[in-house]
Amino acid sequence: MPSPYRREAGEGKAIEPAESAVVRRVIPYRPVLQLVGQVRRMEAMESMYAANFEIRHACPVGGASQTYPKLHIRHWCVNSRDIFQVSGPDDQRQGFRGWVDEVFGIRHHSDLGESSLIITGGCYCAIEGAPSVSSVLDETGVWDIPPILYEEGWESWRVIAWNEASVRRMFGGLRELGELRILSLRPIENARMEQMMLMPASDVFAGITNRQLSAVILGVEHGYYAVPSEVKVENLAQGAGLAPSTFSEHLRKGESRILRNLRPYLQAYATREPGEVVLQR
8 A cells, every 4th residue: 555655756856845734833924024013012022931841742753763773864854855863883774774764765875974864755744634844843933943853752852932832732733642741941031033043844845846956955965065076067967967068057047046045034134143043042
């Protein structure tokens, strides 16, 4: 029986949001600069809160991390795909890769030393009605700062809420899901706009095609963006089985799309005070 989570995308087609209501793991996108007025109004009303918690509950990825307890798993949700960065013993990484392929399908996979990068062909959070931490965050008006970390069945989340009431509702909903550990909870006083820039990965990759994304990933993996560059475009094209001109076009368009999607965040960051940072852990 085919997995209900698997979703295929044809070559050359843009990665688009699923038609069903996908749970967004961070604040829904709007151009960053348009949020300044709203943030200032909220700051004047009450303090925002930042929290860090761990939870263990009935979750497919959490269950896999229990099966492979020596793995450190980082997870990003990108519309109808998931990205996993996995580090640990080779046998457990291969076991986890097999599980991901069976449940979600794998679009891309690569190994570097004791670390693996896996991009799925489907996404768990695209399944409507599935109880999850993300659904609790969405219902209580709280958003997270990816990635999600998994170790030995425990999920580690960092979140931000507009007020204390939202935090209380969130913790109440999470306790109904499973075992909860609250690691930290603190008010955020006088938060500046650039310190709140939470960027959905789906916004970064919006409109990019599979071939363009593959070209950029190949460039990153083989040192094309190192200074000085460690590989020529011709070598990357040969590895991809494409003519240099064709591969270069995919690469340039992918780079252009990502940078254009980043533009509002870059502009907001450029207005910060000297010495300030975007976000501190």
